Amino acid sequence: MTPSILVEGVAKRYATASGPVEALREVSLSVDPGEFCTLIGPSGCGKSTLLGMVGGLVPPDGGRVLVAGRPVSGPDPGRVASVFQDPGLFPWRTTLENVELGLELQGVPAARRRQVATDLLEPLGLRDFARKYPRELSGGMRQRVAIGRALAIDAPIVLMDEPFGALDEQTRLLMGEWLLDIWRRTRKTVLFVTHSLHEALALSTRVVVMTARPGRIKSVLGVDMPYPRAMDSAEMVALRAGLWAEIREESLRAMQ
Amino acid sequence: MRAGRIALLRLAILAAALAAWEAAARAASPLLYVPPSAVVPALGRLLTLESYPDLPASLALTVREIAVAYGLAIAAGLACGFALGLNRLLGRAFGPILAALYAVPAVVWYPSLMLFFGLDAASKIAFGFLLGFFPIALAVLAGIRQVSPQLVTVARAFGARPPTVFVKVMVPAMLFTLVGGLRTGLALTVVGVIVGEILGSKAGMGALINHAYGLFRTADYVALVLVTVALVVASDALASLVERRAGRWTES
Structure with a gap:
């Protein structure tokens, strides 16, 4: 099966006033059709940059990005649709x-x-x-x-960059339930970015943890549980603790 | 109801001002202060073309000068504003110069404009253009800065190429500011043309005003000013109508 999204060894540097910043280093990721894949990690770890590359808005400095087997050279709304934190x-x-x-x-x-x-x-x-x-x-x-x-x-692929990041918690929970319902009906491939552990575990088939800058992939966690998920089950609580341990380490590094 | 009350209040203030003016002018010198009772017959003589038979020709000339100057100001203001706003290098090089020139009292340029363009319509058009150009160019620059980068990103993500981004995002997003600048530009173009005529010309409303004033025909002078005011108010009313249309469309 051709992956919906294939990212191979991409890198990105930004020139800033205080010198170059390495946003992504050697990131590789493959997302299958129909997956709900979530990127999670500390602020500034390049999650949005990675999403921008898949969406054709940010050209990678190295490596390559393929969508449905074809290299990405710019925005292609025929294959990829985007949702941003600022609805715009x-x-x-x-x-x-x-x-x-x-x-x-x-x-x-x-x-x-x-x-x-x-x-x-x-x-x-x-x-x-x-x-x-x-x-x-x-x-x-x-x-x-x-x-x-x-x-x-x-479009068969939907990129969502912290779509609920600016909402209050109750609205956020309801929007998550609503999105899950939409996704299960349309079966699109979703690449989702969030800071919320709850959101990641309630929605995703796979959670990808990224490291502090320069962003690399730290670990990948498959969440193979039926929807809607009981977030207070023993299994889920254990998953959440494990995920938090991984992210906590990176967030601490990002804060230094 | 409220609008009616406001209109009534305005009328009352106007009547009070006219009454005060009449009383003051009569008490002082009717020649220098021209009471309203003298203006009304003078206005009558003016509008029946008794005092100044060339009023229609002068009015037409002034309107023509304004139209040409404003047309040029729009064309150059838009071109210059977009060139500086969309090209970062040009914007950085010339943007500050534009703002600095705008701060210079424009009337200092007028003598050289008369030397360049002579005493006829051309120097008035040039001066009207000069005054009208800056607010338009600066409004374009301000408008471009106002366009949310997020909307541009969204449009690009959904497949818009630069020309489409311009038409579907930039123009609507900056429309209100742009129309405001066009309105200010019109007002200043009118000022430029009329001031130009008053400072030195042989024809146009400004020349008539100068003539009446120079001969101490003060009642005629006030009547001419009133006609000029009517012209300005009419042009501004037209502009504000357009502005409100644009506002209703882009209101955010």
């Missing part, structure tokens, strides 16, 4: 128009894209907000619009 909704567009954005950029006729976007509003829980502007929506709703915008183009 266009303030002059309504919910419906924001969800339509990707289809509009692909030149899909107006009637067709309106249909697709309208059909998406129901599962997004935004049916009554079709004509509202982003400023009239709550934080959770805005992020659902951004997720809707990504789902509308129906």
Whole structure:
């Protein structure tokens, strides 16, 4: 089976005012179709950079990235859709128009894209907000619009960079449940970035722990448990403790 | 209801000011202070083309000069603003110069403009252009800085190429600032053309004002000023209408 995402030995350096910073070193990762793979690690460990490479927004300095077996040379919304921590909704567009954005950029006729976007509003829980502007929506709703915008183009791979990072904890838990439901129905390949252990363990089929800068892959944890997961089961508590031990070490290093 | 009350209040203030003006002017010198009771007949004589038969031609000339100067200011302001805003090197090299030039009282350039372009319409157009250009160019620069990089990233991630990013992200995101700059630019172009005419010309509203003032025809002078004010208010009302349209569209 061709992996959905194949990352081979990528590296990235950024030039900053205080000299070059090595964001990623020799990172390799393979994600199979239908997986929900989560990257977790301390701040600044290059998770977003890695996601940017898969999305074609950040060119790697070394190594290569393949999506569905083909090298990535730039954004390709036909294969990869992106969701960011800042939803990045266009303030002059309504919910419906924001969800339509990707289809509009692909030149899909107006009637067709309106249909697709309208059909998406129901599962997004935004049916009554079709004509509202982003400023009239709550934080959770805005992020659902951004997720809707990504789902509308129906790419087989969805990249999510801390999509719930800016939300309060309750909203965050509910959004996680909602996303799980959407993912199980659409069976897309998801590459997800989070800081939340709970989120990682509740959602993922696989959790990838990254080291402090320069980011490398420290360990990979397969989570082979049925959904919805009982987060207080003995098994889960043990997994969580193990995961925390790994991340704690890296976070401590990142703080120094 | 509220709008009605505001209009009423405005009328009351206007009436009070006119009454005070009338009383003060009569008490002092009606020739120097021109009471409203003298302005009304003068305005009548002006509008019936009795006092200044060349009023329509002068008004048309001034409007034409404003239109040409504003058109040039828009073209050069947009071109210059986008060139400096989208090209980092150009922006760093010339952005500060632009801001510094804007701070110079523009009227100091006028004598040299008259030397370059003569006493006719060209020097007025040049001065109107000079005043109108800066707010437009600077509004484009400010507008470009306002565009959220996140929206540009989103558009790119969803497959937008640079020209599409420009049309679908940059222009709408900066529209409100841009239209504000265009409005200021229009107001200043009008100022430039009329000041240019007053400082030295043979035709146009400014020349008529200068003539009336020079001959101490103060009532006619005030009437001419009122016509000029009407022209300015009309142009600004048009601009504010456009601005509100843009505001409704981009409001965030």
